[in-house]
Amino acid sequence: MNIYEEGQIKDIKIWKATEPSVVSKAVGYMTKPIVLVANRIIPQKAIQGALTGSNTLAKLITDEQDIIRDAKVNSIIELKTKDLQLSDKLADEVHNWALAGLGLEGGVAGFFGLPGMFVDIPMVVTIALRTIHKIGICYGYKALTLEDTQFVYSIMSVAGSNSMQEKNMALVTLKQLNVILVKQSWKKMAEKATVNKYCNEAILITIKSLAKQLGINITKRKAIQAIPLIGAGVGATMNIAFINDICWAARRSFQERWLIDNGKVCLLYTSDAADE
Numbered sequence: 001m002n003i004y005e006e007g008q009i010k011d012i013k014i015w016k017a018t019e020p021s022v023v024s025k026a027v028g029y030m031t032k033p034i035v036l037v038a039n040r041i042i043p044q045k046a047i048q049g050a051l052t053g054s055n056t057l058a059k060l061i062t063d064e065q066d067i068i069r070d071a072k073v074n075s076i077i078e079l080k081t082k083d084l085q086l087s088d089k090l091a092d093e094v095h096n097w098a099l100a101g102l103g104l105e106g107g108v109a110g111f112f113g114l115p116g117m118f119v120d121i122p123m124v125v126t127i128a129l130r131t132i133h134k135i136g137i138c139y140g141y142k143a144l145t146l147e148d149t150q151f152v153y154s155i156m157s158v159a160g161s162n163s164m165q166e167k168n169m170a171l172v173t174l175k176q177l178n179v180i181l182v183k184q185s186w187k188k189m190a191e192k193a194t195v196n197k198y199c200n201e202a203i204l205i206t207i208k209s210l211a212k213q214l215g216i217n218i219t220k221r222k223a224i225q226a227i228p229l230i231g232a233g234v235g236a237t238m239n240i241a242f243i244n245d246i247c248w249a250a251r252r253s254f255q256e257r258w259l260i261d262n263g264k265v266c267l268l269y270t271s272d273a274a275d276e
Contacts, residue, residue, distance in 0.1 A: 001264050004085050008255055009265060015252045016171060020161040020245075050127060051207050055149065058129035066136050080140030084258060088251070095247040098131040099240050124239060128156060129247045135250040139258045151177045151253075157210050158232035159242075159249035174253055178260055 064076050067090055071079060072153050079087055132152050133143055154173045161167035259265045 012252050039136045062133040087139045094134045098243045139254040155249050155253045159245040
């Protein structure tokens with residue numbers, strides 16, 4: 001293990017132990033009526049539907065040719081064992097693109113107040129999922145299995161946590177998925193079918209829980225955005241804050257997965273914060 005990797009391991013542990021940057025704590029009594037209206041207009045079921053559809057779309061629009069070109073590799077899989085610092089540099093570019101893109105979108109949607117949220121929230125979900133997939137590619141990981149898909153949703157759950165308890169629960173799920181992904185091997189079709197059935201059920205539970213979580217998190221972040229005209233600045237600011245949380249959750253999670261797969265850290269060592 002080199003000095004750079006040791007530094008990233010320390011940063012991962014700090015990230016895990018850091019309280020979620022929930023803007024809801026700053027949302028006072030004055031915005032409570034707006035939050036209630038927004039929740040009625042955009043219910044959790046709508047967000048749940050957006051999560052399911054958006055993940056499929058996010059995978060389709062996640063290109064990898066620019067990553068292959070910039071990394072100077074022949075295929076994405078080479079990044080799984082190449083160099084963590086290189087992957088981090090690639091993730092930097094994705095991170096910066098996401099901040100700029102979602103900030104602009106939030107500003108436009110926020111200008112129209114509450115009606116703009118109809119377009120804004122599904123777009124936020126789609127770009128967030130696409131960003132997670134794209135960052136995963138930077139480390140050599142594509143969402144090819146059901147376990148990978150649940151890993152993506154769990155990253156979003158960590159980023160969208162409304163409390164330290166929620167974050168720790170999501171981190172525990174990521175730890176369990178790392179165990180499964182590390183131990184993955186060729187299995188009999190019957191065994192694989194059993195695993196797939198379990199994963200499908202787990203994904204449905206994760207999506208339902210995540211929809212409830214994001215319903216609180218995103219709506220409170222965007223409460224003031226519901227006011228026309230002044231909502232433009234708020235929309236941009238809140239979108240940037242949300243996607244920044246998404247990016248760091250994805251980067252730290254895929255960094256840890258990379259370090260585990262390359263034998264840099266022990267699997268049992270990886271989720272100290274989640275066990276506390």
